[in-house]
Amino acid sequence: MAAPEPFTGATSHSPVQHHILSVLVENKAGVLARVAGLFARRGFNIYSLAVAPADDHQRFSRITIVVDAESAPLEQIKGQLNKLVNVVDIKDLAPRESLERELLLATVPVSDTTRTVVMDAVAQANAAIVDVGSESVTIMLASTPIACDALERRLESFAHVELHRTGRVALPRLSSH
């Protein structure tokens, strides 16, 4: 049985109580606006949000929302979300009992003097080089939010880094049941 990862903060800068909602919605125009609008209107904070077609991609999409559980009681957030007619199902994934993964892409300028430091960072993070230019490389990391946070912090020491993260997706841990 894999040991659960330590409870993680939702942001790389300030650890806050977070929760993951995996929301199955009808794949219709404007549904994302309905969900996002509801959060804005009711003062619920979204830390990250990822959307993609679900299994039956003609009809449904899955939105993975990381919510700041301090901005409102989770029961309220779920209750209000449930009232959206296009929301079909809400799974509430407690961080300790779920597997969270996120994708990070970063283009980092490299020179002869920095090349080895960058390569060290890549190797240490278990990241991959996915593109190589004459003066920069693009790094990819698909891992836990903590690992992405660590790599992001590491890369902060280089100038002119362009870094994007997807926001996480999650599934329940098999080992927790």
Added chain:
Amino acid sequence: MQITGAQALIKSLEQVGVDTIFGLPGGAILPVYDPLIDSSIRHILVRHEQGAGHMAEGYALATGKPGVAMVTSGPGATNIVTPIANAYMDSTPLVVITGQVPTANIGTDAFQECDITGITMGITKHNFLVTSAHEIPRAVAAAFHIATTGRPGPVLVDVPKDVSQGTMTWWWPESLDDLDLPGYHPTSEIDDADITAAAQLIAEAQRPLLYIGGGALKSHASRELVAFAEKTNMPVVTTLMARGAFPDSHPQHLGMPGMHGMYAAVTAMQQSDLLIALGARFDDRVTGRLDGFAPHAKVIHVDIDAAEFNKIRHADVSIRSDVRSAIVALDAVVTTTPNYATWWSDLHQWRAAHPLTYDTPDSDGPLRPQAVIEAIAAAASPGTIVTAGVGQHQMWAAQHWSYEEPGTWINSGGAGTMGFGVPAAIGAKVGRPDRTVWCIDGDGCFQMTAQELVTARAEGIPIKVAILNNAYLGMVRQWQEMFYDERYSEVYLSPDLPDYVKWAEAMGCVGLRAETPEQMEKVIAEANLVNDVPVVIDFRTDAREKVFPMVPAGATNDDIVVHPSQRGEK
């Protein structure tokens, strides 16, 4: 059979049983107005789209059926945003059909284009942009299903012009599955464990209180409520949204709680050890400052909308159900009949010490607004429907009229929309032509939507309007007097500008005026003799009159301010 989208729209409305549409045409909705000529549906042509929306609300609140309004795109649609927001706050079943620019023009800033589904996303229960003529029956059937089931509310259906002009083969969704609403589950079975837990709390309570909200009216629970209250001998309060759900004349009724509630009702909430909230949502106008609200009470919360539980106040037991079914379930398990003698002795004492009161009017005027309402009530036939605007007059109308049955009190509660009264009265009268309908209005409110009296006259809808003309935005004036050191800022309106009698006459109504108690009795009698056209009465009331009791904003219910004449005794 091939028909146009417009024909399909009208046919769909007929199919769901619509008998009346309140609306006003324009470019994008033009195709739909053509087949309307051949339909059995009555269309009422309003003078402003806000009027159409509030009329549809008044119709819905008086009949229990969904109200329907139809308007054009752009400004037509934005003009009906206020009624949609109002219906959302008060959970009123409303279906609004809006025209939209042709599909190909959406997103181009076309003439009279506006993103009305985007604008109304946060103030509708749901909305649809229909993208093909074939989808019209499904959209209409789904709109009515959503508007009327679970917690009711407004639904908007936006129909682009090419969709209404397109053709389709007629079909009708025969089952709920055909509506294709996989995420909509408006009701669920009552959980027996919740009923058992509630019965346990009831058995332990010494000072229980039935706190009745608008959900009791929506679920037609009045008969069951009276039976349950009588069986248990519990006291009852009815919120502004629930007036009429439990007869005012019933000895167990303490009246309305809240900011302008009856002293006994407010104090009963504060002293209760068990609040049984039935279709009520702990609105701030009822609770006052939350950390001082009902400090000793456990809570049983019954609501069809599960998101209401623990939103404002922790519920010790929550029962997701419509009010009527929940009362039936509770009635089956609550057996003991404690008599709550100590509790009732306190309640009787509070009621006796602080009844509603106001100063006696002088015989040469000005009129006391409360006396005007009582005089109209005394001369009104039983079952008369009352609508109101928003302000002092609304509170007095809620306090000084005795509501004996559901659907007789129609007002704007959650949104507090000035100008609601006149169009709502028109809608109510259309829905219940057998009833007398009085609108108790303020002079400020009247000026916001009075033009709909032209509609009323043209369509033969004889409502009666009592303007409590205090020459002020009175409720705001009251706050400035009490909380801003009598510094009156932008609240004076003038009693004579406009001349309400001439204005009424110009709109084809009977216009009357009363300045003294004697004239008051006379004009009320006169108004009651008019049955064919609308009547408007300009009652000149005392501008200094204030609504009491009052729980000041930000104060707890314990700091209720009673009428000056009762202050020594408190």
